Amino acid sequence: MKIAIIGTRGIPNHYGGFEQITEQLATGLVERGHSVTVYNSHNHPNVAKSWKGVSIQHCYDPEHMLGTAGQFVYDLNCIRHARKNNFDVWLFMGYTSSSVWHSFFPKNSIIVSNMDGMEWKRTKYAKTVQRFLKYAEKLAVKHSHFHIADSPAIKDYLDKKYSVNAKFIPYGAVLPAASEEETLRQYNLAKDDYFLLIARMEPENNVEMILDGFSASNCKKNFLVIGKTENKFGKRLVGKYGSDNRIKFLGAIFDQETVHALRANAQLYFHGHSVGGTNPSLLEAMASGSLIAAHDNIFNKAVLGNDAFYFDCAACVKALLEKTVCTETKKTFTRNNTEKIRQQYSWDKIIDAYENYFFECCQSAKNESYVSSKRWACK
Incomplete structure (x- = not known):
C-alpha cells in the first residue's frame, strides 16, 4: 500500500504520543514492504527527506508565530500536498485541526482517522473551544471512511454516539533493556x-x-x-x-x-x-x-x-x-x-493490527464503493 500519515509534528519523535506511534508504525509498515510518507512540520529538527526508509515531507507550519491557529494552517498545507499524490490510505492522527478541511480530502483515497480521546473534555479549553472540538469530532467521523479508537471506552463512545463500528487498536510499548x-x-x-x-x-x-x-x-x-x-x-x-x-x-x-x-x-x-x-x-x-x-x-x-x-x-x-x-x-x-x-501492547502486534485493518479498509472500499473507481495497489 501507499500510505500517508498526517496530523503530527513529525518523526523521529520529539513531542508526544501521536509522534511516537507514527514513528513506530511508519517504520514497521516500511519493513513490511509498504510505501509510507509522514508529514513533518518544517520546524522539526530532522530536515532529511527520509528516515529509516520512511519518506518525509516537510510542510510549512506557522504554529511558532500563530500559536494554535498555526496548527490549522499546517494541517491544510499537509492535506493540499498529499492531494497531489496517489495515496491508497490517508491516516489522520487526531482531528482537532484537520477535519475542518474535509472538503480538500481526495475522492480516490481511503480516509482513516485515529480519533484520539474525547478532546472536548479537556478542562484547559474554554467552553467555546470545547464546543468547537465536539464539532470537529463530528466532522472527522462524518468525513472519514473508517475510524480507529485507542481504548475500548473510546470505541464504545464512538459506536454509540455516531453509530459507527470503530476499530480498537491501542498504542504500543517496548520492553527496554536495562541500562540504569x-x-x-x-x-x-x-x-x-x-x-x-x-x-x-x-x-x-x-x-x-x-x-x-x-x-x-x-x-x-x-x-x-x-x-x-x-x-x-x-x-x-x-x-x-x-x-x-x-x-x-x-x-x-x-x-x-x-x-x-x-x-x-x-x-x-x-x-x-x-x-x-x-x-x-x-x-x-x-x-x-x-x-x-x-x-x-x-x-x-x-x-x-x-x-x-x-x-x-x-x-x-x-x-x-x-x-x-x-x-x-x-x-x-x-x-x-x-x-x-x-x-x-507490543509494537509488532500494533503494527500488524494497523496493516490488517488497512487491508480490510481497501477491501471494503472496493466492495462498497466508498471511494471513486481506482486500480488498488492493495490486494
Missing part, C-alpha cells in the same frame, strides 16, 4: 529512593492533585516531575511548590533510555491522566517495570486492571505515599503489567 546505573549516578539518585511523575502540565493530568498529596505527606524522599513547565499551568505549579525542596521539576526528557531508567527505579510511579484512551506513557511505565499509582478512571483501569494502586483525591495520594508496599504485591503487579505489554 549511569542515569542514577547522573541524577544523584538511588533505587526506590524517589517518586516519579511524567506528564504534560495540564489540569486533566492531575499533576496538582498528586503534588498536593505529596506536599501534605511526611515523606522524606524526593518527588521528580518530568514535563515542560513553560506553559501557564506549568509555571503556576513551579511557583506553588517551589518552597518544597523535595519536589524537583526536571523539565522535558526525550531520551528514552534515561526515562526508562528513572521509571524503573522509582519507588512509585504516578500516572494522573484522566482524559483520552490508552496513554503511551502508561504503557511505557508498565514496560519499565514500574510500580504504578494511577488516577481512578475507566481508561487507566482498562489497561491496568487490578495490577496498580488507584487514587482520585490528594488525600488518597498522601495515603499511598505513606503506605508500606508488600514486596510480593510489587512483584505481582510489575510482572503482570510487563506480561500485558508482551501479549497485548
Whole structure:
C-alpha cells in the first residue's frame, strides 16, 4: 500500500504520543514492504527527506508565530500536498485541526482517522473551544471512511454516539533493556529512593492533585516531575511548590533510555491522566517495570486492571505515599503489567493490527464503493 500519515509534528519523535506511534508504525509498515510518507512540520529538527526508509515531507507550519491557529494552517498545507499524490490510505492522527478541511480530502483515497480521546473534555479549553472540538469530532467521523479508537471506552463512545463500528487498536510499548546505573549516578539518585511523575502540565493530568498529596505527606524522599513547565499551568505549579525542596521539576526528557531508567527505579510511579484512551506513557511505565499509582478512571483501569494502586483525591495520594508496599504485591503487579505489554501492547502486534485493518479498509472500499473507481495497489 501507499500510505500517508498526517496530523503530527513529525518523526523521529520529539513531542508526544501521536509522534511516537507514527514513528513506530511508519517504520514497521516500511519493513513490511509498504510505501509510507509522514508529514513533518518544517520546524522539526530532522530536515532529511527520509528516515529509516520512511519518506518525509516537510510542510510549512506557522504554529511558532500563530500559536494554535498555526496548527490549522499546517494541517491544510499537509492535506493540499498529499492531494497531489496517489495515496491508497490517508491516516489522520487526531482531528482537532484537520477535519475542518474535509472538503480538500481526495475522492480516490481511503480516509482513516485515529480519533484520539474525547478532546472536548479537556478542562484547559474554554467552553467555546470545547464546543468547537465536539464539532470537529463530528466532522472527522462524518468525513472519514473508517475510524480507529485507542481504548475500548473510546470505541464504545464512538459506536454509540455516531453509530459507527470503530476499530480498537491501542498504542504500543517496548520492553527496554536495562541500562540504569549511569542515569542514577547522573541524577544523584538511588533505587526506590524517589517518586516519579511524567506528564504534560495540564489540569486533566492531575499533576496538582498528586503534588498536593505529596506536599501534605511526611515523606522524606524526593518527588521528580518530568514535563515542560513553560506553559501557564506549568509555571503556576513551579511557583506553588517551589518552597518544597523535595519536589524537583526536571523539565522535558526525550531520551528514552534515561526515562526508562528513572521509571524503573522509582519507588512509585504516578500516572494522573484522566482524559483520552490508552496513554503511551502508561504503557511505557508498565514496560519499565514500574510500580504504578494511577488516577481512578475507566481508561487507566482498562489497561491496568487490578495490577496498580488507584487514587482520585490528594488525600488518597498522601495515603499511598505513606503506605508500606508488600514486596510480593510489587512483584505481582510489575510482572503482570510487563506480561500485558508482551501479549497485548507490543509494537509488532500494533503494527500488524494497523496493516490488517488497512487491508480490510481497501477491501471494503472496493466492495462498497466508498471511494471513486481506482486500480488498488492493495490486494
